[in-house]
Amino acid sequence: MRGLMQEHPLLVSSLLEHAAKHHAGAKVVSVDAAGAVTRGTWRDVAHDAKRLAQALARRGVGPGERIATLAWNTRAHLAAYYGISGMGAVLHTVNPRLFPDQIAYILQDAEDTHLFVDPSVLPVVTAIADRLPPSLRAVVLMGPVEARPALPVEVLEMEALLAAEDGAYEWPVLDEHEASALCYTSGTTGMPKGVLYSHRSTVLHAMAAIAPDVFAFSARDVVMPVVPMFHVNAWSIPYASAMVGASLVLPGPRLDPASLFKLFEEERVTFSAGVPTIWTMLLQWLRAEPARRFARPPRLVVGGTALPLPVTEGFLKEYGVSIVHAWGMTEISPLGSTNVRKAENADWDDERFLPYSRKQGRPQFGVDFRVRDAEGNEIPHDGVAFGELEVRGHWTAGAYFNRPDDPAFTEDGWFRTGDVVTVDELGSIEIVDRAKDVIKSGGEWISSITLENLVLAHPDVQLAAAIPVHHPKWDERPLLVVVRKPGTDPSPESILSVLEGKIAKWWMPDAVEFVDSLPLTATGKLWKAELKRQFKDYRLPG
Ligand code: AMP
Numbered sequence: 217m218r219g220l221m222q223e224h225p226l227l228v229s230s231l232l233e234h235a236a237k238h239h240a241g242a243k244v245v246s247v248d249a250a251g252a253v254t255r256g257t258w259r260d261v262a263h264d265a266k267r268l269a270q271a272l273a274r275r276g277v278g279p280g281e282r283i284a285t286l287a288w289n290t291r292a293h294l295a296a297y298y299g300i301s302g303m304g305a306v307l308h309t310v311n312p313r314l315f316p317d318q319i320a321y322i323l324q325d326a327e328d329t330h331l332f333v334d335p336s337v338l339p340v341v342t343a344i345a346d347r348l349p350p351s352l353r354a355v356v357l358m359g360p361v362e363a364r365p366a367l368p369v370e371v372l373e374m375e376a377l378l379a380a381e382d383g384a385y386e387w388p389v390l391d392e393h394e395a396s397a398l399c400y401t402s403g404t405t406g407m408p409k410g411v412l413y414s415h416r417s418t419v420l421h422a423m424a425a426i427a428p429d430v431f432a433f434s435a436r437d438v439v440m441p442v443v444p445m446f447h448v449n450a451w452s453i454p455y456a457s458a459m460v461g462a463s464l465v466l467p468g469p470r471l472d473p474a475s476l477f478k479l480f481e482e483e484r485v486t487f488s489a490g491v492p493t494i495w496t497m498l499l500q501w502l503r504a505e506p507a508r509r510f511a512r513p514p515r516l517v518v519g520g521t522a523l524p525l526p527v528t529e530g531f532l533k534e535y536g537v538s539i540v541h542a543w544g545m546t547e548i549s550p551l552g553s554t555n556v557r558k559a560e561n562a563d564w565d566d567e568r569f570l571p572y573s574r575k576q577g578r579p580q581f582g583v584d585f586r587v588r589d590a591e592g593n594e595i596p597h598d599g600v601a602f603g604e605l606e607v608r609g610h611w612t613a614g615a616y617f618n619r620p621d622d623p624a625f626t627e628d629g630w631f632r633t634g635d636v637v638t639v640d641e642l643g644s645i646e647i648v649d650r651a652k653d654v655i656k657s658g659g660e661w662i663s664s665i666t667l668e669n670l671v672l673a674h675p676d677v678q679l680a681a682a683i684p685v686h687h688p689k690w691d692e693r694p695l696l697v698v699v700r701k702p703g704t705d706p707s708p709e710s711i712l713s714v715l716e717g718k719i720a721k722w723w724m725p726d727a728v729e730f731v732d733s734l735p736l737t738a739t740g741k742l743w744k745a746e747l748k749r750q751f752k753d754y755r756l757p758g
Contacts (some may be wrong), residue, residue, distance in 0.1 A: 225392035226419035229302035231458040233387065236262035237508040239435060239461025246291035247475075248359060248467040249336035254291055258458065261294055267381035268299030268374070274381075275354075277329065277676055279304040279390075282398060284328040286312045286319075286337050289445050292374060296332050297445070297454050301396040302387050302496035304539040308398040309446040311673070312337040313738040314408075320347035321407055322400050325618055327351040332374065335359045336469060341367065398617060399448055401546045402739045410617030411546050413449070413750065421549040421611035422455035424582045428511055429556040430542075431487065431517060433460045438483055440465040442476065442490030443520070447739065448550040450543075451489055451519070462487075473501030480514060491520040493740055495539070499530050513537045517554075520663070521741055522647060528573050532566060543576035543647070547624075547631055549611035553577040553585075553645060560642050575646040576637070583609040586630060587639055590661070599640035602661070604651050606630040636663070653744050655684040655694045662694055662723045664744075667715065670698060674714045676704035679734050682725060682745055685754045693756060694725040697747060699734060726756050 224230075235242065235258035243258060244261055246254045277283065283300045287293040308326050310319060312334075319340065323331070329351055333341055341348075341355060342365050354370040356377065365369055396415045400408035413421075426433040431453075433439065439462045441453040446479065449455070457464045465478060465483045471490075478497060479485060495518055502508045513535060520543035531537040545552030555577030557564065564572070579585050587595050590605040595627040608630050616622050624632050636654055637645040648663040655662040664682035671680040679699040684692035698711060708728035735746040 224498040225237060225390060226416045227302075227387070227390055227392060228396050228418055228455065229298065229387035231419065231422065231455050232258070232262050232265060232298045232302065235461050242435070242461050243438075243463045243464070244291055244294065245464070245479075246289075246294075246466040247470065247479070248290060249288070249334065249469050251470065251475075256291065256331070258461070261291065261298065261482060263383045264291075264295035264378060265298035265302060266383045266385040266387075267305035267378040268295055269387070270381040270383070270385050271377035272299065272303055272305060272330075275330075277303070277305050280395060281305045282308045282326045282328045283330045284308040284310050284323060284326065285332040286310050286340060286356055287332060287334040288312075288336070288469040289441055289450065290334065290358070291466060293332075293334070293445050294373075294454055294464070294466065296358075297397075298448075299603060301418075304388055304394065305392055306395045306398050306412070309449070310400070311402075311446045311738055312340050315738065316340070316343050316623075318408060318738070320344045321412075321632070323352070324349045325400075325407075326398055326410060329353050329355055332356045332358055334469075335361045335584070338365055341365070355752075356379050369458075370410070387401050390415060392419075397449060399446075399546055402737055402741070406685035409619060409622070411613045412617045413549060413611070417549060417611040418449075418455060419459075420479065420505075420582060421551060422452050422459050424580050424611070425452040425456040425551055426460050427580060429558075430551060430580055431456060431461055431489070432515070432553050433457065433487070437462040437486045438478060439463065440476075440483070440485045440488040441486055442467060442471055442494050448544070448546045449518075451517075451550055453489060453543065473498040477501070477508065479494060481511060484512060485514050486512070487515050487517075489517040489519075489542075491740065492518055492523050495531070496524065496527050499527055499535075502535065503530075503548070505576070510535060510537065515540070517542050519550075520739070524573065525571065525574050528569055532570070539573070541573050541575070541577060543635075543645070545633060545635075547613040547633070548583065548607055548609070551611075552583050552607060553579045555644060558642065572644075575640070575644045577645065578643045579607075579609075582611060583607060585639075585645065587637055587645070595639065595641045597641055597643065599638050599646070602636050602638045602648050605633045605637045605645060606636045607633055636661070650744075653683075655682065656692050657687070657694070657722065658690045664694070665717065666725065667696065667725065670715050670718055671698070671711060674706065674711055676701050676706040677711065679742075681734055681744065683743055683748050684749060685751060685756060687726070687728075687756060694723070695751060695754060695756070696725040696728045697734065697751070698728055698729060698730050699732065729754075 667682040735743040
């Protein structure tokens with residue numbers, strides 16, 4: 217017997233409609249590259265989004281057409297988010313900090329027809345002017361420019377496109393399984409791969425994001441996404457904030473601590489999310505002046521790379537700011553897990569929970585985990601054994617765009633994350649490595665991240681990376697590549713001494729090399745593939 221309830225497709229446009237209709241009082245504040253502030257409401261965003269949808273329809277943009285953006289967290293970008301997906305086209309967000317080759321590749325692969333560009337990143341587009349995809353019909357400037365760029369395609373202005381429309385537009389009732397957005401992985405190995413989200417996956421993911429043990433959003437929140445809107449849809453914040461009718465503060469490209477702190481205070485931000493680097497810098501800046509205090513300590517969520525414990529501790533003990541550690545991936549929309557207390561550890565005090573908060577936590581409903589070792593057996597939940605994390609769920613990718621048969625997807629319907637994790641008795645995962653970065657010595661695995669974290673405790677070490685180098689007997693052995701703190705000159709022996717007694721003897725790196733810097737990806741993560749390439753001919757002493 218079928219249920220007798222109404223059926224409405226889960227559509228991205230319905231999130232905006234809800235916010236505009238039921239939360240007209242919530243504000244949307246936006247800062248542009250020059251620091252100018254625009255104030256408005258969700259209703260204004262809805263008006264802009266509808267006018268943009270009208271303009272795109274007038275230009276003949278059809279269902280499923282990919283429309284790219286190269287932009288920061290601004291209101292124009294928010295209107296593009298909703299206008300493009302809402303009218304049935306696919307919002308394709310591109311990271312302006314990628315290498316020009318990667319941007320050109322991504323635009324070609326997606327076959328975008330329009331490219332929306334924040335004026336501040338126009339040089340990125342002119343740099344690849346000769347490699348724009350043949351599919352591209354127009355570049356749309358999202359704000360005023362001093363000089364119009366010379367490009368081989370039509371150049372339009374978003375403001376003029378909007379001004380020509382009246383906003384009297386009804387969102388089409390789409391099939392919820394249609395694609396709404398496209399985002400490419402950061403591509404630390406090989407070329408980036410496209411992940412194609414659907415309206416349904418996006419709305420369900422937003423519903424999970426607002427839950428108490430994830431972002432805990434309410435209509436009273438003032439949310440500031442510091443995580444960029446080109447990085448996995450800013451972790452759903454543009455959608456999740458509309459779903460609850462929260463106010464939104466879009467900080468634009470200026471993410472220095474002083475600019476962020478000003479917004480926290482002046483806009484009374486209650487929640488923010490970003491990568492560890494942002495919060496580390498903010499903490500250092502706050503400490504420089506005792507007068508710098510939050511009038512109302514916000515809640516923070518951090519993810520993207522592991523969160524250093526001293527940062528969590530500093531924010532909590534010195535500023536009363538609690539940080540939730542989250543794990544996710546482009547392929548998982550991105551929210552996969554959060555480390556928030558559950559029944560078994562509800563009564564742990566901060567002293568006990570703080571060291572535990574280094575873990576990436578447990579999945580929310582809609583995400584399922586499985587961890588298997590090299591032989592394919594599920595590992596015991598003892599916090600020690602490790603294996604590769606596999607995920608399935610309502611907002612996990614089932615395939616990559618344009619790449620059928622990628623080995624990341626198992627035959628029985630799981631996505632292989634490439635993250636190597638332990639699982640403890642409470643079901644919390646802890647990432648110990650990337651599958652491609654573990655060092656395989658004599659068939660056994662050595663966690664490069666464990667070595668790196670331990671070595672960072674040496675007072676003279678600024679950065680460290682453990683990478684495999686070829687060994688005739690053991691296949692691979694660990695090499696430690698270290699950046700020294702300025703003005704120090706530690707010996708290899710003194711560096712290795714911090715590992716003694718903390719790791720199995722056979723985990724001990726065979727050599728230490730000193731370098732001036734380590735290669736980073738466009739998203740600021742250690743670029744191990746490049747480092748391994750630099751050391752590919754390295755011969756261990758003796
Ligand atoms: P991306 O798709 O660019 O968001 O990168 C996803 C990858 O970032 C994951 O597979 C992890 O390796 C890493 N990552 C994300 N969140 C965390 C975290 N909280 N701790 C450690 N690594 C993380």
